[in-house]
Amino acid sequence: MANTTTAPHDDPALVAAFEARIAAGESIEPKDWMPERYRRQLTRMMSQHAHSEIVGMLPEGNWITRAPSLRRKLSLIAKVQDEAGHGLYIYCGTETLGVDRHELVNQLLDGKAKYSSIFNYPTLSFSDVGVIGWLVDGAAIVNQTILAKTSYGPYARAMIRICKEENFHKRQGFELCAHLAKGTPAQQAMVQESLNRFWWPSLMMFGPSDTDSPNSGELLRWKVKRKTNDELRQRFVNLTVPQVQALGLTLPDPDLTFDEATGNWTFGAIDWDEFQQVISGNGPCNHERLAARRKAHNDGEWVRAAATAYAAKRASASTEAA
Amino acid sequence: MTRPSVAGDRTSGAANPLVDYLLRIADDRLVLGHRLSEWCGHGPILEEDIALSNMALDLIGAASALLALAGTVEGKGRDADALAFFRDETAYRNALLVEQPNGDFAVTIVRQFLFDAYSVLQLDALSRCGHADLAAIAAKSLKEDKYHLRHSSDWMLKLGDGTPESHARTQRALDTLWRYTDELFVPDAVDHATAALGVSIDLDAIRAQWHQLVADVVGRATLTLPASTVRATGGRSGRHTEHLGHMLAEMQIVARSHPGATW
Numbered sequence: 270m271a272n273t274t275t276a277p278h279d280d281p282a283l284v285a286a287f288e289a290r291i292a293a294g295e296s297i298e299p300k301d302w303m304p305e306r307y308r309r310q311l312t313r314m315m316s317q318h319a320h321s322e323i324v325g326m327l328p329e330g331n332w333i334t335r336a337p338s339l340r341r342k343l344s345l346i347a348k349v350q351d352e353a354g355h356g357l358y359i360y361c362g363t364e365t366l367g368v369d370r371h372e373l374v375n376q377l378l379d380g381k382a383k384y385s386s387i388f389n390y391p392t393l394s395f396s397d398v399g400v401i402g403w404l405v406d407g408a409a410i411v412n413q414t415i416l417a418k419t420s421y422g423p424y425a426r427a428m429i430r431i432c433k434e435e436n437f438h439k440r441q442g443f444e445l446c447a448h449l450a451k452g453t454p455a456q457q458a459m460v461q462e463s464l465n466r467f468w469w470p471s472l473m474m475f476g477p478s479d480t481d482s483p484n485s486g487e488l489l490r491w492k493v494k495r496k497t498n499d500e501l502r503q504r505f506v507n508l509t510v511p512q513v514q515a516l517g518l519t520l521p522d523p524d525l526t527f528d529e530a531t532g533n534w535t536f537g538a539i540d541w542d543e544f545q546q547v548i549s550g551n552g553p554c555n556h557e558r559l560a561a562r563r564k565a566h567n568d569g570e571w572v573r574a575a576a577t578a579y580a581a582k583r584a585s586a587s588t589e590a591a
Numbered sequence: 592m593t594r595p596s597v598a599g600d601r602t603s604g605a606a607n608p609l610v611d612y613l614l615r616i617a618d619d620r621l622v623l624g625h626r627l628s629e630w631c632g633h634g635p636i637l638e639e640d641i642a643l644s645n646m647a648l649d650l651i652g653a654a655s656a657l658l659a660l661a662g663t664v665e666g667k668g669r670d671a672d673a674l675a676f677f678r679d680e681t682a683y684r685n686a687l688l689v690e691q692p693n694g695d696f697a698v699t700i701v702r703q704f705l706f707d708a709y710s711v712l713q714l715d716a717l718s719r720c721g722h723a724d725l726a727a728i729a730a731k732s733l734k735e736d737k738y739h740l741r742h743s744s745d746w747m748l749k750l751g752d753g754t755p756e757s758h759a760r761t762q763r764a765l766d767t768l769w770r771y772t773d774e775l776f777v778p779d780a781v782d783h784a785t786a787a788l789g790v791s792i793d794l795d796a797i798r799a800q801w802h803q804l805v806a807d808v809v810g811r812a813t814l815t816l817p818a819s820t821v822r823a824t825g826g827r828s829g830r831h832t833e834h835l836g837h838m839l840a841e842m843q844i845v846a847r848s849h850p851g852a853t854w
Contacts, residue, residue: 323637330632334625337845338672338854339655342628343648349631350644357637395845445854453852561633569635571760572696575753576636582752 279304291492296422299365307491308366310484311421314493315363316373320384322356323377324558328392329401337395344441345398351434358431362423378563386544387474389552390467396449396456400463402442404471404509406435411505412475420492443512450516464513465521472536473544475502481541503533510534608784610665611684613725614674615781615827616717617657618685620732621675622835623706624650625842626693635696642742646703649735656728672854676846680836681829688771690826690835697750697760701768704743708804709775710736712797721789744808751812762814769817774824776801781827 284304290297297303326349333349336342360370376382387405392398410432417428449460476482476498488494496504510527513520524537546552627647634640658671669677689706693699714736717729750761776798785791809816825831846854 326632326640333628333631334841335845337676337849337852339651339658339675341854343651343655346628346631346644346647346651350641350648353632353637353640353644357641360637448854453849455849456852565633565635568633569639569696571754571756572635572639572750575757576749577753578757579749579753 279306288491291420291490294492295420296425297420298422306487307493310488310491310493311424312363312366312368313484314488315359315366315424316368316376317383317385319356319359319363319373320377320382321388322352322359324384324388324562325405326352326356327558327561328388328390328554329398331392332395332398335395336398341395341398341445348402348438348441351438355431355434358427359424362427365423374566378559378566380550380559383548385474386547386552387467387470389547389555389558390470391554393466394459394463396446396460396463397467399442399445399449399460400467402438403446403512404442404464404467405474406438406442407509408471408474408505410435410439411501411508415495415501418492418495446518447516450518461518464518468520468522469540469543470547472502472506472539473547475499475505477541477544478539506534506536507532607665608781609722609788609790610661611781612785612790613657613661613664614684615686616713616725617654617661617674618683619689619706619710620650620657621654622683622685622838623689623703624648624654625838626689626691627699627703629693630699639696643699646739646742649732649739653728653732653735656731657725660724660728672846676843680831680839683826683829683831683835683839685826685831685835686771686774687823687826687832688768688775690831690838691768691771692834694764695760697757697764698768700743700746700750701761701764703739704747704808705768705772705805707736707740707743708801708808709772709797711740712800712804713792716792716797717790720792725790747808747812747814751809751814758813761812765809765814766817766819769819770821770823773822774826777824779827 283302287297287302287304287307297307329345329352330349333342333345336345360373363373364370373382377384387408392401413428413432413435417425417432419425419428446460446464449456451457479485479497479499482498485494485497489497510520510525522537524535526535527533528535547555550556624647627643627650630643631640631647634643654675655671658674662669662671662674688702691698691702711733714729714733718726718733720726720729747761750757752758776794778794782791782794806816823832
């Protein structure tokens with residue numbers, strides 16, 4: 270299949286040397302030779318990651334103006350701002366692969382690029398902010414802790430830095446959920462309802478099952494990915510179930526049981542039809558998320574044009590002065 | 592038969608003028624910070640999402656400290672959250688300028704620039720005032736607001752001297768918002784009363800410095816200072832534009848839907 274082999278112009282000797290470096294656990298740096306497929310796969314993964322950070326600002330940003338205390342308001346603004354910073358950082362990372370940020374942004378706005386399916390779900394109560402921090406950032410950490418060992422150096426280093434902040438977000442989210450779980454009956458009901466809505470979409474964040482993941486084989490061989498989607502998903506469930514129990518909350522899965530033999534929490538069937546709907550653009554908020562990004566982009570066009578024109582005037586003024 | 596008197600106070604300010612004074616400084620920052628936070632995720636470039644959020648964090652952070660201080664001085668058991676989320680719009684004391692809606696990016700930048708220029712002068716003076724806690728908060732915020740002023744001044748230049756479209760939008764924003772600037776410099780009974788407590792700033796002097804600072808940037812941005820002398824005032828005594836009520840309705844909805852709850 271065309272998408273699982275190296276591009277024809279890659280010299281087999283170079284590919285062999287590259288794969289030997291990967292096998293030896295070496296990190297690949299921007300100026301190193303790399304197969305075109307490796308470059309493309311990384312560009313795809315990193316740009317999806319960056320897009321996810323940017324689109325991910327919207328569901329939580331939805332509650333900034335309604336956060337019910339000054340402390341929560343400040344921490345929510347700071348969190349969404351961190352996501353903007355992560356997006357910027359990873360977009361810069363993709364530039365080391367020779368891809369322009371504007372080109373990637375255009376792919377997002379044209380609906381051609383993917384981003385994490387979770388952000389196509391609406392945030393309907395303030396406790397969603399807590400549950401997203403806890404589960405969504407928690408799931409991202411499980412993914413990204415492994416990605417911090419990815420073979421491409423700039424991405425690995427970005428992940429180390431980003432994971433530190435995501436850990437903070439996760440603790441903040443969990444702390445909010447813990448507070449609500451001990452709060453008034455209305456607050457307890459609110460956080461349980463959020464958890465019910467976000468549990469299954471959170472599990473879908475790890476992507477399709479291993480039997481149905483088109484890119485996984487090559488990515489694992491090149492150590493871009495270090496664990497399979499299902500391995501990471503199981504790790505997340507195992508980490509999260511005891512936390513849910515500690516808060517006295519429940520998960521919307523009647524099939525959830527602890528398997529003594531494997532030490533795993535086995536869980537019920539994921540609705541892959543829903544997942545396919547969401548990643549193909551038909552989730553509850555796909556339209557709204559892209560519309561919001563397009564509106565920001567279009568409304569900002571004249572601002573960016575002004576900044577460019579001003580910079581050009583300054584540059585020509587300093588040339589004339591020189 | 593004697594009728595009950597309907598003649599009340601001409602103003603209905605707080606009993607303690609220092610509380611009113613602190614609320615003015617706090618509310619300016621809470622309301623403006625909230626407005627800036629509305630941009631988060633919707634900015635014209637990613638770097639501006641980050642910058643506007645940063646300024647929102649600084650302003651709301653300063654407001655939190657000032658509201659807490661106002662609550663302590665008031666001595667009625669109201670903390671910063673009670674003052675932020677359980678006061679109605681007529682009890683808010685912010686200037687009209689900061690409650691104006693974000694509009695396009697030019698409106699946001701002009702509003703920010705006009706406020707920042709005032710804020711750095713106000714905070715500089717307050718950092719030397721006779722109330723130690725207020726002086727300390729002012730000194731900390733001053734450092735932050737100097738960055739805000741640099742940022743908003745830079746954008747005034749970029750927008751004013753950018754393209755014909757950005758120039759026109761920025762001039763329009765300046766013309767629209769100019770009417771709200773006078774209010775920042777008009778002393779009233781609260782200013783006079785707090786002066787007796789060692790908390791006062793020379794608003795006339797600040798007005799002159801502000802005008803010079805604003806005129807300089809506006810000139811370099813190839814914009815024109817509005818000649819209009821139309822003035823809109825009332826924020827300091829709780830007579831706001833209609834915009835504030837909508838902003839507060841959104842800001843306070845969750846807190847007020849759960850009376851007695853903590854977050």
